[in-house]
Amino acid sequence: MNIFKQYLNTIKDLITKNAKKLELVNINALSGITIEIPPDKFDYDLSCNVAMVLAKTNKKNPELLAKSMKDLLLNNVKSFSKVDIAKPGFLNINISKEALSQLINKIIKEKKNYGSNLKDDKYNLEFVSANPTGPMHVGHCRGAVFGDVLANLLIFNGNKVTKEYYVNDHGNQITNFVQSVFLRLREIKFNEKFKNKKDLYPGEYIVDIAKKIIKTKPKINLGNLDDIYDDLHKLSITFSLDMIKNDLKKLGIIHDIFVFESDLIKNKIVEKAVNKLKDRDYVVEGYLEAPKGEKDKNWKKIKRLIFKSSVFGDDTDRALQKNDGSWTYFASDVGYHSFKISRKFNSLINILGADHTGYIKRINAAVKALTENKATLNCKVCQLVKLYKKGKPYKMSKRSGDFISVKDLLGEVDKDSIRFMMLSRSNDVELDFDFSKVLEKNKDNQVFYIQYCYARINSLFRNLKLNLNNTFEVDAKNFNLNIYERKILRKIFDWSKTVDLASLKQEPHRITFYLYDLATLFHSYWSKGNDNEEFKFVKDSKIKNLNSLIIIQLVAIVIENGMKILGVSLPIKM
């Protein structure tokens, strides 16, 4: 249930039907009208800009138009008890008591689904996709949480989502990785000291992988890498990926599908995708210009397949083949995206780290070329995370090189706090994460603040010996809400809109901000009873007004729904 959409349609219909009466010639602009909660200082439930929008296209005075609309609304919409006009031409509306009680009953009925807008799209969401050459670090962590929560959000809003991880298990870096594992194996078996050469992976986690390989295949023949390469490749990737999966699991993240680059190549999916582009005349065999700026020693002028991505707005055309004729990373990714497209999603989403911004145009171009501009690919970029401890930059890395691993982070902070903090900023802004703050139990700590709000509600129900999960009916006869309850109720109505907007813009951080605001309203109301007897809602261990209790229950319902989307736990006692 979304009351904004509901009443927006009511108003639109009414105005369309009465266009003549209102002397409106042009009502095309109706698509631009919105309904929202008015600013805090106005004591109204809804606010609509319709008069201002239509005044423009019909060359009318907005305030006069608003006046005639006001009468129209009051005479025709039963649920509106009051309509006023504010300065430039806003219509401010109050909903009648009867309608409000019905709306509340509806929300309580919907409960766990309240806020969902019952969309029905099929999304493909690719996220994390960290190279299996090493452990996950903090940079991956933000994208991981972002992707997972975005998936939860879209699912909550009614959609189907496939969560995918693309495993780059092919190419030079992987060859180097497997070679590093091989050398570590020899180190263990033959006591050959591992010498760190350029391009090899020195990290100690390679030793762990080697140890696991020896455990599963004690008799592995370490004479020559080439002889065992395929086997060793498979084992190394499996164990390395296990390490990543394990970190993800601790963060509460589980992917539906892992797609392996090597499989795409083996099964000719890359080749077929490139052929498709060839058929459409987006591929040429030719020469690329030498890269400008720094001179690249390895650069050779060789005839190769090139994708004309500049046709679709990319800065330059992109190579599909390397010097040796094998596919580039980009070519594989074209194959991967063609594989995604073949599975008929309405929308593809890629979550990328900030260092991949430059890649977006290229892959977008590929998707456009593959689908004749039909499919939509949306690349969301997560900016950097900077870690702090007590205000000082946090640099700790026991064994993973010069970055902080997720494992290190999980040793310092719990999963709930990490998840919440990763969404405490919009994704396109850098994030400072001071995790000493997250360990405090006060207002500084937003997770705590929201959890505490929920715990308080539970404590109230406990004291009243009532079950929070019970369904209560609004007492419509005595329906009088005080100003704090009205504010809370309006915020509750806003929940479905927040969910919808966050889904539409693919911005899960809106959920965290919303929940914090709701918690603030609640805490404020709660403490009113300290100053003023009138606002105490319990007397002699009994609830004074059932409607107050229901408002509070609504808060609990929305917090439950919201925290479930975030994947953050909600203790009933703290």
Place this chain on the structure above:
RNA sequence: GCGUUCGUAGCUCAACUGGAUAGAGCGUCUGACUUCGGAUCAGAAGGUUGAGGGUUCAAAUCCUUCCGGGCGCACCA
């Protein structure tokens, strides 16, 4: 240099894809509570939304030119 992204209160950030007097938190200054209605609450001060120009009833938001920070600019992944 090119691309991209951001620039909002002393600090960290919001702002419903153009709406009303631009909102929170931290910090500062006041006050309430002295404890399971508990780890909070109330109030005050704090702004030319980086700068200029444009579009309109209405701009932090759109266009444009600058200034400044991040990221990227492979046949790597």
